[in-house]
Amino acid sequence: MTENYNKFLRLFLFFVFFSIFSSTLHSQCAGTDATLTVCDIPNASSRTIDLFSLLGGTATPGGTWTDDNESGGLNLNTGILNAQLIRQSSVYTYTYTAPSNNGCADNTAVVTVTIGGYSGVTSPNVSVCSSVGFFNLFQAFNGVDVSPQSNGQWHNDTTNQYVNSSINVTNMEGNFQFTYTMPAIGTCPAMSSTAFISVFRAPESGTPAHLDLCASDGLSAYTDLDLFSRISGYDLGGTWRDNSATGELTFNGDHNINIERIYNTRGEGNYGFSYRVPSNNPICPDDITTVRIRLETKLDFTDAVAVVNSDICEDEISTASYSVMITKGPAPIPNGTYYVYFTVSGPNGGSERVTANFTNGILIFPISSDYFKDVGIFNVNITNIVSVNSILACRNIINNLSDDLIVYPLPDLTDAVLDTPVICQNQDAVINMSNALNLADGVYDIVYNISGANAATAQVTRITVVGGKAVFTVPEVLNAKSGTSVIRITRITNVVSQCTNTANVRGEIQINPLPNFSTLRLQIQNVCFGESVTAAISGFGNLTDVTISYTISGSNTSGIETVTLTPVNGSANFVVPSVLLPNSGTSTLNITNLKNNSTNCDTAVVGVSDSFVLNQIPAAPSVNNQTFCKADDSTVADLQPHGNQYKWYNSPSLTTPLVDSYILKSENYYVTVTSAAGCVSPPSMITVTITDVPAPELKQDGGNFCGLDNPTILDLSNNTNSPMTVVWYDAPTGGNLLSSSTILIDKNTYYGFDFSPTDNCFSDENLAVTVSLKDCDAPQYPFFIPDGFSPNGDGINDSFVIKDIEFLYPNYTLEIFNRYGLGMYKGDKNKPAWDGMNYERSGIAGGVAPNGVYFYVLHFNKDNKPPIQGRLYLNR
Structure with a gap:
């Protein structure tokens, strides 16, 4: 609302709409009802409206006022209405009640007041930081003029939306215009005020994710912690500060810390690191986020x-x-x-x-x-x-x-029962107690007496009771005589609590006599190690069901072993378990106990033993995996170790030994060794690998050369796929190894074998190459035609020959004529040299050409090259 508009409203509304209308006359004591409309709220007169003066001259002073609608603007003592204190535009009623001693039957009057809307005066511009979160638009008013009323409507002119007075500026930035409008009421028009709000974005230092760590569990994962990983939603450009002076942040911009080092140097505790982002405007403060790191040490109550x-x-x-x-x-x-x-x-x-x-x-x-x-x-x-x-x-x-x-509980053996054990003479008697249902589980000491075949008094033993049951032992010394002994428990005491009580529990012990071992004899034959060892025992007398106990000493030792026997005519045999005989050598079997299974009575045996020998089994041969070349056709005879004492097999079942001529394959082989005593060792296994190196491969036209280059075996090797490892022979089998400098011969066949340095093997197959030395390019290889020769037999220049022409022009022909044009010689690659004889006229070896000048014609017979002619001089 502009300043002129405010002045207009204040003058117009105050003088036009401030009016009083008389209402129905209720009584002479309270005056008459009245109405009032107040539109110009900011006017000073709106603060001091005398409602009593509106009641008419008949109103009796000294009465009381009530604010019927709780408008808050009326002074109840003076009747003065301050419209500027009323926070909402509306219609309010105020009741005046005259003094009750005036004799009036109806002593109340009502003043009805319409309060017009007032939208207030805004500040020229309001700056807000987005960090405040919610901003109340009413804060945009200048605070000097009268405050606006609260029942208007805010409108965001920037986004064209109606909004509440409290707006969220968190994600807002920029300039915004908001208009506050108070609606029209009665004769008071609507009013609007516009606020200009500038929202500045606050710096964001982020939301911390505090770190609580148990240092005892290890901090190796935190030796290079990026503090930025512990905050989210932050702006860049800030700096970190070490609030705890740990020394981890060493330069401006550092944001990595070693928590393990902090703990090692400073121990457990709270450590803080703050990230501060500076504000880029004067409205918003810098933002600071602190990351707290709590390090604790685990308490160990082990063995507490x-x-x-x-x-x-x-x-x-x-x-x-x-x-x-x-x-x-x-x-x-x-x-x-x-x-x-x-x-x-x-x-x-x-x-x-x-x-x-x-x-x-x-x-x-x-x-x-x-x-x-x-x-x-x-x-x-x-x-x-x-x-x-x-x-x-x-x-x-x-x-x-x-x-x-x-x-x-107090121990109570009422109704307890003792069983009647049957034992052997000089044996402990194990007595089972049952039905001691009144006895709590626990450990007890009992006192008992023995009578009958044996006698004893006040014997003390300890029992453990579980579920009304317990077991105790009457020692062998109290069972020296066979027959029936009577046992009676007289007292019981809880060992832990020492609670004690009397008892009267009776039982019996049946005692059988011990068997006789004096006639026992033992015999064991010597055997090879690993074979069954049979023990023969005699002298059992009339015993037919016995158990003997024995031990083994010497090369083999054992604890007490038992075996049940059924003697016939006083004798029985048994096989000593092989697990008791893991070693070769001399061992002794000692019978230590004899038990009569019919009575379960046993006695210790002394002096019944026999020694026996277990011949040693040789150890498995020491072997290694072996590799052979396929080209060698290796056999079993090539395996190591080898000799008459060794046998080789190709099956772990060792069914049939292999003959020496057996050709080896890539498979597993097993070898045993037999000792002088005929004992066979366990097998050792090796893996035989037959290595086959592929034959070398010749490159395309790899056997074609030009003889002018004097190609060698090395050149042939270089034309294969394995130039560094191929070797050459002059025959496929039994041939001679050719050196790399060997000169190749036209139409000779050479045999190449590849060699693997890794496997130290030659290829089983070979590469056969028949060499051609005719692969020459004439322009690349010029040749020399001599202009004379001296066929005098001195071994120097004795013939006329064009050197190496056969490589360039393998189909050439050479004709020589004398100065009269008569033919003297005709040659080619098979007859390349003229020795100075007249072959045309006199036949082979006939006619000696005299000294002088001769002429030649050379026919190339290749590439349409025309023949050439020249002269030469023969001088003997």
């Missing part, structure tokens, strides 16, 4: 001990009190206050957390006796112990930290 004090008898339940003492293990536990979590088993059990102090490795806390109101075993289990200041980054090591508290 918990003790609940203390076990009681059932008659002490009502008066007992308890405590738990925890003593630390080898690991140090700092003094301080800790939370202790524990559970208690039993019908009244539960879980609890208490606070207690560790002092010099010991923590003690009381535990309620309500947990232990019955007879039984109650387990108190410590589930966790943590410092009250811990953030629980570590799971402390507790392991099995518990103790049982036992409430013992």
